[in-house]
Amino acid sequence: xxxxxxxPDLSHLAFSPDGRYLVTCPRMAMMPQLxxxxxxxxxxxxxxxxxxxxxxxxxxxxxRNCLHYLGVTWRxxxxxxxxxxxxxxxxxxxxxxxxxxINGDGLPSIHPLPEGRLLVARGDRLDVYTQEPDTTLVQSWxxxxxxxxxxxxxxxxxxxxxxxxxxxxxDLQLGRLAxxxxxxxxxxxxxxxxxxxxxxxxxxxxxxYVFVHELDTGRWLETLTGITRHLVQSLVFCPExxxxxxxxxxxxxxxxxxxxxxxxxxxxxxxxxxRAVAFAPDGLRLAVGSSTGRVIVWxxx
Numbered sequence: 001x002x003x004x005x006x007x008p009d010l011s012h013l014a015f016s017p018d019g020r021y022l023v024t025c026p027r028m029a030m031m032p033q034l035x036x037x038x039x040x041x042x043x044x045x046x047x048x049x050x051x052x053x054x055x056x057x058x059x060x061x062x063x064r065n066c067l068h069y070l071g072v073t074w075r076x077x078x079x080x081x082x083x084x085x086x087x088x089x090x091x092x093x094x095x096x097x098x099x100x101x102i103n104g105d106g107l108p109s110i111h112p113l114p115e116g117r118l119l120v121a122r123g124d125r126l127d128v129y130t131q132e133p134d135t136t137l138v139q140s141w142x143x144x145x146x147x148x149x150x151x152x153x154x155x156x157x158x159x160x161x162x163x164x165x166x167x168x169x170x171d172l173q174l175g176r177l178a179x180x181x182x183x184x185x186x187x188x189x190x191x192x193x194x195x196x197x198x199x200x201x202x203x204x205x206x207x208x209y210v211f212v213h214e215l216d217t218g219r220w221l222e223t224l225t226g227i228t229r230h231l232v233q234s235l236v237f238c239p240e241x242x243x244x245x246x247x248x249x250x251x252x253x254x255x256x257x258x259x260x261x262x263x264x265x266x267x268x269x270x271x272x273x274x275r276a277v278a279f280a281p282d283g284l285r286l287a288v289g290s291s292t293g294r295v296i297v298w299x300x301x
Contacts (some may be wrong), residue, residue, distance in 0.1 A: 006293040013278040017062040061112035130215035155195040205232035247274030
């Protein structure tokens with residue numbers, strides 16, 4: 001186990017495709033923070049000419065071997081977004097700025113796709129852009145949500161998005177809505193969504209409950225009920241799709257065996273609310289970040 005001290009109000013964690021780097025993003029940060037997990041120290045990212053002042057989304061792009069950061073330059077609704085990319089294999093990292101024709105409504109999230117394309121979810125829309133030579137909209141869908149998106153998850157052909165008590169699962173390969181749920185019986189809004197890397201499972205968190213849906217058969221597994229009295233803030237599947245990690249309030253994280261729906265490991269790290277959780281690509285490390293900015297990396301046995 002080892003730890004990093006990021007900026008407070010942490011909202012996002014992600015490992016690079018090779019597992020060497022870990023990116024952390026506070027909710028209202030102007031810049032992400034990059035950490036070298038081999039050397040266990042921060043990596044200095046060159047400052048762009050145009051600093052954003054509201055974080056929207058960050059993602060590693062394995063096809064282009066770079067880190068994308070999406071932000072709004074001014075705190076004005078509808079203001080166009082700026083995408084900043086760093087080629088992290090170069091020393092020092094090379095910074096590329098690009099104004100993209102996407103407005104900042106609905107706090108967009110960015111998801112790199114094969115062939116250099118970008119998937120952007122904003123409001124109740126799902127858009128696909130090409131990046132070269134210019135950012136160009138090539139496909140768009142309406143997700144039929146009653147409000148702006150709250151949580152998203154993308155893996156392979158599947159893209160899940162939610163607002164309040166609504167959930168939509170979109171099939172990117174077929175270009176259509178595959179599953180829709182709107183339930184007034186849920187006591188609280190959906191706070192987190194995760195899709196397994198093998199495309200078999202969809203999990204989402206409501207208050208202290210986690211629901212798991214088998215996509216191929218449409219059946220619901222036994223609910224992970226009453227995990228704790230604290231809110232489940234974040235979910236992530238391991239690369240092999242067997243285990244689901246949860247990040248909860250009061251500094252607790254758990255590892256669940258999905259086929260048996262049994263708790264496998266409980267991690268306690270004596271911090272405030274867990275905000276984000278991420279598996280390394282090899283599945284042997286689990287990073288958990290708290291609202292204070294403290295990030296702990298556990299060895300998964």
